[in-house]
Amino acid sequence: MALEDSHVRRAAHLARLAVSDEQASDFVEDLSRILDMVDQLQSVNTDGVSPLAHPLDATQRLRADEVTESNQRDNFQRCAPAVENGLYLVPRVVE
């Protein structure tokens, strides 16, 4: 599956990465080589094989629905770039 410039630009937008035109063409080249390597997978016969998501085929355990965490807002916001009155500051979203 050949990778096109539009694929890289779409992925960059979905992943919220600013990519210049020059970087985009470098990424097309690098990612194409990686995907060519990955395409070897297509030659494996996987008929009747189910996908493996967890190496031990384990499923999620459920825990009791109880409050176990305390409120640590100040502690957790100490590493944020900009906060005010316990809120994260970002550029205005709604005019």
Next chain:
Amino acid sequence: MHDKTLTQLANALDSGELSSRELTEHYLQRIQQSDAMLNSFISVTADHALEQADAADQARAKGNAGFLTGLPLALKDIFCTQNIKTSCGSKMLDNFIAPFDATVVEKLKAAGTVTLGKTNMDEFAMGSSNESSYYGPVKNPWDLTAVPGGSSGGSAAAIAAGLTPAALGTDTGGSIRQPAAFCGITGLKPTYGRVSRYGIIAYASSLDQAGPMARSAEDCAHLLNAMAGHDARDSTSMARGVPDYTDTLSAPLSGLKIGLPQEYFGEGLDPDVEKAVREAVSVYESLGATVREVSLPHTHYAIPAYYVIAPAEASSNLSRFDGVRFGHRCDNPSDLIDLYKRSRAEGFGEEVQRRILIGTHTLSEGFFDAYYTKAQKVRRLIRQDFLDAFEDVDVLMGPASPTPAFDLGANKDPVSMYLQDIYTIAVNLAGIPGISVPAGFVHGRPVGLQILGTHFAEAQLLNVAHQFQQITDWHLQRPAFAEESA
């Protein structure tokens, strides 16, 4: 004292021959003297370490010391540490002070260990040479023109150079075993789910696992004792009892059935590495083990499957770095999308961006089944190869890496770098444990013997590695660097 193993140092503390403060000061001094050459630490936490050392000495005086009390170690900078910077080797987290400790950090603290600092690593653990770190490459103490391996390259180099007796690493595709091999130390990747991942900055959540790195298998056994076990805060950690991994170290190996995967001795393997590994296997034969060839027929597809699954998981995990809640934020964003896009483009290095883009692309509409679902099916076949092999043999042995440490700057092309992990990556896909032990040298650079076991066979791997280290001394050899800088 820096030529001693953790076990020897524990004995010295126990006998009163040495205090934890003396030991800690010694290592801190060594780091200060020689790490400028190696770049193996991102942060050195001297004051904090000395406080922990004094507390350990007091605990010991009161008779409250466990085996690890007062022993210094280093943490890969991927483990969250309260009030200490956790950068994950990235500009994105250059300003990040975690508000909590990872579970393994908490456990090791409770066991009384002393944290010397945080070690250098490939950015977000994505690399096999430690060259993708925002803080610059680490050098291999055996040869300063060589890489230490990656991604836990700082941990491996610091141990080899005698700057710490032990360290923690993480392994997603070989990131403990390959640097252990390149630096001539012992490193264990436990079974997926054996050690809690809580507080370890996630790369690929179905593959990541933390493990011990040290001078000997015995040292690793003591560290794993403290690290392993179920954690309610990691839903993938297994609720399964933890044995004392030191209990079985001395078990005899007569009758041990060793399998040599033919795919691990094929094209691309350096003939001198092969020779060292085969000689190590013959040491096992002298201990009464039997050896036979086995096949892991899907080995060739492990790297392609990994480079779908790991970037897919990474693209999701790394979406949390948004410039809002923590980490790097760009200047003067024009709007929220601009804030996200530029913060991430500025904060992430090239290899990380590459993997985010591959992951996002392969998970996107129209490509998901062809890449992600297909890779997960192949993953099952790869795991089945191992399960079939372990029907016939107890452990598998082979090289940890096709070559000894390569030169800094030698693998500029991403795909050629990825191919370095040919013998380690399938192990993470299968979730089984693996250990790398020193087994010789090629042109002055160490060779690692990789030993693999079935799920939860850590005790057996440590036993098998320990017995080798009872009759060989590869693991005790030190680079000239460690002596000259003494």
